[in-house]
Amino acid sequence: MATTRGFSGKRPADGVGERLPPGQYLTEDFPILSAGPVPRVALENWRFTVKDGVRPVASWNWEAFNLLPKTKLTRDIHCVTKWSKFNTAWSGVMIDDILAEAGIEAPSDFVLAHSYDGYSTNVPTEDLIVGKAMIATAYEGNPIIPEHGGPARLLVPHLYFWKSAKWVNGLQFTRRDEAGFWELRGYHMRGDPWREQRFSGD
């Protein structure tokens, strides 16, 4: 590995370095990555649908969705634009509980998460189940502001944060691993920050 002349870098404090995946730096802010304007979704129009292929298998409005069992997750998150943020505190409905409420087991190995802004991202089913991911409805005890994906966003904290689709309105199980919006534009199909899977081919 070639060293850069004159570069020593600002070292993260003790205990921080081990929690930072390669190429990431710690921020206290909560920066934002998105491809377009922030959509404003009124709660009375909000719906969340689970589909098996093209077939809807379960759907909830805001009121009904909020009656599902809630779980809290506090996790480190890592954005592909290089920032990481530690101990972000979310609450919402685990994907396991959503599937249980829908009365199904995951029908295939791949999922496309769809959002109100028209964008999508693909996530392997095994990254969503067994306590790994949720549809988050609160951040640090408050409703999620639209800039951060509210009313509800997918939260898959162990993958790069673009996989945690903002303004989510549905999960679609697919037979094949179908590339979502970002993945069609060169981002990685899985996006594991510890393997630095930023772009296709990484």
Added chain:
Amino acid sequence: MSIDPEIAPQPKRLVWQEATVVAITIATPRVKIFRLRPVAWQGFTAGQHVDLRLTAPDGYQAERSYSIGSAPDRSGEIDLVIDLIDDGEVSPFFHAVVEIGDTIEMRGPIGGHFIWRAEDGGPLLLVAGGSGLVPLMSMLRYRSDAAPDIPAALVLSARREGEMIWREELLSRDRDEAGFHLFATVTRDVPATPGIHHGRVNAGLIASALARLPAPPKTIFICGATPFVDAAADLALAAGIPFERIRTERYGG
């Protein structure tokens, strides 16, 4: 809302390579332009960025993204424009340490959404805050070579006139290019140049830019710090531009 189906002109695999610094220009008191010559370069699309990686002697690394400000051309060189963030890690290193002849690790080009090619058509509305101008400048320079008939307007916000990157070039393009119009504003100074506005980008400035385009913009590209991008995107929506025509890139901060 639908997404147009264009696919990334980004290499299948992005490999790290060395790039040599061949020129450094002081653009404003806080901005330097670094001209880089990568070892192998297949060109890029206006709007794309590269990732840089710096390595310390003990193996510690820092990575950051920088947009390309030059137009796609055959020179095999690209311009990166680095704004100094005083308490930052990478930008102060570039400002204080990097010299002509140094090599920097980079990979790219990256990005398949915040990009524009002549065949994508226009009119174009570009909205930039500070160094958010960089990828939009690449589009403007490319446009004047490849598709000068496509109408374009740039709404640009800077803190002061002296902090406007490529100020002279933008003013002369505004004067000389029939299809291009500049709507610049400075927030912290009273502008000296006639035609440069004072204050933040607001509904009036967006309306003036829209009025100078012969038809509603096909695409609007907004780039800058997050609060700027959010405010500008909301102004564009309020001006009646459909959601799916608005593309944003945020530099954090």
